[in-house]
Amino acid sequence: MVAITRYCRFLLFGFEEELEIEIQKKGRKTLIAQEIAETFFTVPKDFCCPITLDLMCDPVIISTGQTYDRMSIWRWMEDGHCTCPKTGQLLAHNRLVRNRALRNLIMQWCSAHGVPYDPPEGVDASVEMFASACPSKAALEANRGTATLLIQQLADGSQAAKTLAAREIRLLAKTGKENRAFIAQAGAIPHLRNLLSSPNAVAQENSVTALLNLSIFERNKSMIMEEEGCLGSIVEVLRFGHTTEARENAAATLFSLSAVHVYKKRIADNVGAVEALAWLLQGGTQRGRKDAVTALFNLSTHTENCLKMIEAGAVKAMVLALGNEGVAEEAAGALALIVRQPVGAIAVVREEAAVAGLIGMMRCGTPRGKENAVAALLELCRSGGAAATERVVRAPALAGLLQTLLFTGTKRARRKAASLARVFQRCENAYLHYGGLGVGYAFASDSASTGNTTSFSSSIAIPNIFQENDVLFSS
Numbered sequence: 001m002v003a004i005t006r007y008c009r010f011l012l013f014g015f016e017e018e019l020e021i022e023i024q025k026k027g028r029k030t031l032i033a034q035e036i037a038e039t040f041f042t043v044p045k046d047f048c049c050p051i052t053l054d055l056m057c058d059p060v061i062i063s064t065g066q067t068y069d070r071m072s073i074w075r076w077m078e079d080g081h082c083t084c085p086k087t088g089q090l091l092a093h094n095r096l097v098r099n100r101a102l103r104n105l106i107m108q109w110c111s112a113h114g115v116p117y118d119p120p121e122g123v124d125a126s127v128e129m130f131a132s133a134c135p136s137k138a139a140l141e142a143n144r145g146t147a148t149l150l151i152q153q154l155a156d157g158s159q160a161a162k163t164l165a166a167r168e169i170r171l172l173a174k175t176g177k178e179n180r181a182f183i184a185q186a187g188a189i190p191h192l193r194n195l196l197s198s199p200n201a202v203a204q205e206n207s208v209t210a211l212l213n214l215s216i217f218e219r220n221k222s223m224i225m226e227e228e229g230c231l232g233s234i235v236e237v238l239r240f241g242h243t244t245e246a247r248e249n250a251a252a253t254l255f256s257l258s259a260v261h262v263y264k265k266r267i268a269d270n271v272g273a274v275e276a277l278a279w280l281l282q283g284g285t286q287r288g289r290k291d292a293v294t295a296l297f298n299l300s301t302h303t304e305n306c307l308k309m310i311e312a313g314a315v316k317a318m319v320l321a322l323g324n325e326g327v328a329e330e331a332a333g334a335l336a337l338i339v340r341q342p343v344g345a346i347a348v349v350r351e352e353a354a355v356a357g358l359i360g361m362m363r364c365g366t367p368r369g370k371e372n373a374v375a376a377l378l379e380l381c382r383s384g385g386a387a388a389t390e391r392v393v394r395a396p397a398l399a400g401l402l403q404t405l406l407f408t409g410t411k412r413a414r415r416k417a418a419s420l421a422r423v424f425q426r427c428e429n430a431y432l433h434y435g436g437l438g439v440g441y442a443f444a445s446d447s448a449s450t451g452n453t454t455s456f457s458s459s460i461a462i463p464n465i466f467q468e469n470d471v472l473f474s475s
Contacts (some may be wrong), residue, residue: 003142006144010134021271022121027417032387036473040135041438044109046102047102047105047106047109048471049068049069049072050066050085050086050174051072051076051085052069052072052177052216053175053213053216054069054175054176055106055110055176056068056069056102056103056106057069057071058071058098058101058103059098059102059103059106059241059446060073060096060097060098060099061086061096061097061098062084062087062091062095062096062097063091063092063093063094063095063211064086064087064091064092064368065368066084066086066100067102068085068086070096070098073085073096076093078223079096079218079432080093080151080212085259087297087330087333088297088301088333089122089333090174090248090299094466097437106386116369121200122390140178143172143176143178143179143182144182144186144311145166146181147169147172147179147182147186147188148186149167150168150169150172150188151165151169151183151186151187151188151473152164153165153460154169154188154191154192154195155191156217159198159200159203161313161430162191162195162198162203163195163200163202163203163206166195166203166206166207166210167206167435168194169188169192169210170206170207170210170343171211173213173214176265176333177216177217177365180213180214180217180220180221181217182218183213183214183216183453184220184223187218187222187447188214189211189214189223189227189230190227192207192211192214192267193227193229193230194208194229195205195213195231196208196211196230196233196236196237197209197230197233197236199242200401201242201243204237204241204242204243204244204246205241205243205245205246205249208234208237208241208246208249208250208253209249211224211234211253212232212249212252214255215253215256215257216256221256221257221259221260221263221386223264224257225260225263227259228265231257231266231267231270231271232271234250234253234254235250235254235271235273235276236273237250238250238251238254238273238276238277238280239272239275239276240273241391242396244284244285244288245277247280248280248285248287248288248291249285249287249288249291250373251276251277251280251284251291251292251295252291252295253408254267254273254277254295254380255291255294255295255298258295258298258299259298260300261301262303264298264299264301264302264305265302265304267299268299268302268308268309269308274305274308274312274314275312275313276400277292277296277299277314278296278313278314278316279291279296279311279313280292281293281296281314281317281321281327281331282320282321283316289321289324289326290326290327290330292327292411293318293319293321293327293329293330293331293334295342296309296317296318296330296331297330297331297334298313300314300334300338301337303340303341306338306341306343306344306470310338310343310344310347311344315335315338315344315347315348315351316351317396318331318334318335319331319335319348319351319354319357320353320432322353322354322357322358322361323357323360328359328361328365328369329361329365329366329368329369329372330355331367332361332365332369332372332373332376333356333372335354335358335372335376336372336375336376336379338377339376339379339380339383339384340383341474342383342384342385344383345379345380345384345388345398346383346384346388347381348376348380348388349380349384349388349391355377355380355391356394356395358373358374358376358377358396359373359377359396359397359401361373362374362377362398362401362405363397363401366411367410367413368410370405370409370410371409371412371413371416374402374405374409374413374416374417374420375412375413375416376422377392377398377420378419378420379417380392381393381420381423382444389423389427391423392423393419393423393427395456402420402421405417406418406421448459
């Protein structure tokens with residue numbers, strides 16, 4: 001009904017009535033406030049699938065602990081992906097565990113707001129659930145017709161009409177992969193690209209956000225990347241956008257596009273892209289920093305981007321981000337990837353706050369944050385040479401934190417902690433052999449280092465399960 005009403009409104013009255021309303025609203029409401037005012041209610045973010053941004057009908061948990069709608073993550077895996085769409089972490093297995101607690105919360109919210117919700121009772125019911133959740137044929141055709149009218153305005157309308165059309169496409173592309181598919185197929189992307197350079201702040205923000213929403217659909221990513229000048233224009237909005245929202249949504253668009261491995265190098269090679277993400281990570285809002293760090297994390301998974309990220313200041317920005325609770329986890333994960341290369345390890349060692357920041361995450365971070373931090377320290381020792389290893393082993397309190405992780409961390413964190421503990425033991429043996437000192441010297445917080453003397457601990461107890469060759473725990 002909503003889709004048909006929207007189509008009839010534009011078909012019968014065109015854009016003039018909407019433009020008058022827009023003029024009346026100008027100066028009284030921001031762009032975001034307008035969008036909220038036109039919506040009866042907003043679905044809580046935690047209830048929406050990170051892949052489709054739609055309300056989840058059958059939320060399931062994957063091996064990384066993230067929650068997705070069953071059909072969305074199933075299709076992601078069927079396409080051959082073996083990583084978590086949100087974090088980029090490799091999946092340990094493909095089992096899906098129903099998130100019953102979240103499903104119950106969604107049901108309560110839907111009941112309170114009068115939203116129809118009929119979750120499947122069994123795992124095999126996901127197909128039926130998907131079919132019932134699909135919009136009707138009439139709604140799809142109405143939305144298709146609306147998209148055609150909007151794109152005509154983008155092509156031939158006045159500047160004000162183009163701005164309004166971009167806003168409507170932004171809203172239409174906000175939900176439903178079908179909407180995103182036929183909007184792109186109907187030719188919206190070239191016109192939205194043109195609006196990215198508009199001097200009108202509202203037009204620019206609407207167009208970049210519309211591209212963000214369209215990029216969520218996997219097939220649209222290639223259409224955006226192959227559109228001549230589109231990637232460069234998105235980067236220009238990230239660097240010089242008229243509004244904070246426009247710059248942040250440009251960063252989020254780069255994050256979405258960088259989910260495809262072959263695009264990561266192209267994005268990093270675009271002039272100013274990595275520099276602008278690094279700047280946003282340091283000086284943006286909390287939401288902007290989150291968009292920036294997730295985009296940088298994706299880019300760091302491509303080995304050829306390491307030098308570019310160092311030169312652009314991204315390493316320094318991510319080291320500083322270790323002190324920000326909202327983005328520290330992803331920053332540590334990106335650093336763990338960068339230090340796998342010697343040039344990356346050298347760059348991280350040069351940052352005075354790097355080791356201390358990772359130690360702080362091991363002490364107070366989330367389980368995954370601690371996992372990323374100990375992984376980064378281990379890779380730093382492996383790739384950074386003697387200077388990096390010495391920097392790590394002299395870090396205060398590290399021995400106690402390693403001991404804690406060996407027994408309380410995640411499976412991957414325990415493996416990394418065991419490998420790092422063995423590094424300490426080898427350093428201790430070498431030090432005793434060449435230094436001639438007894439093992440009575442305590443390590444880290446249990447004692448102090450004097451002058452240039454380094455002391456190690458032999459008291460780190462490695463569980464028997466980890467008493468194997470380091471090669472087993474190199475992943």
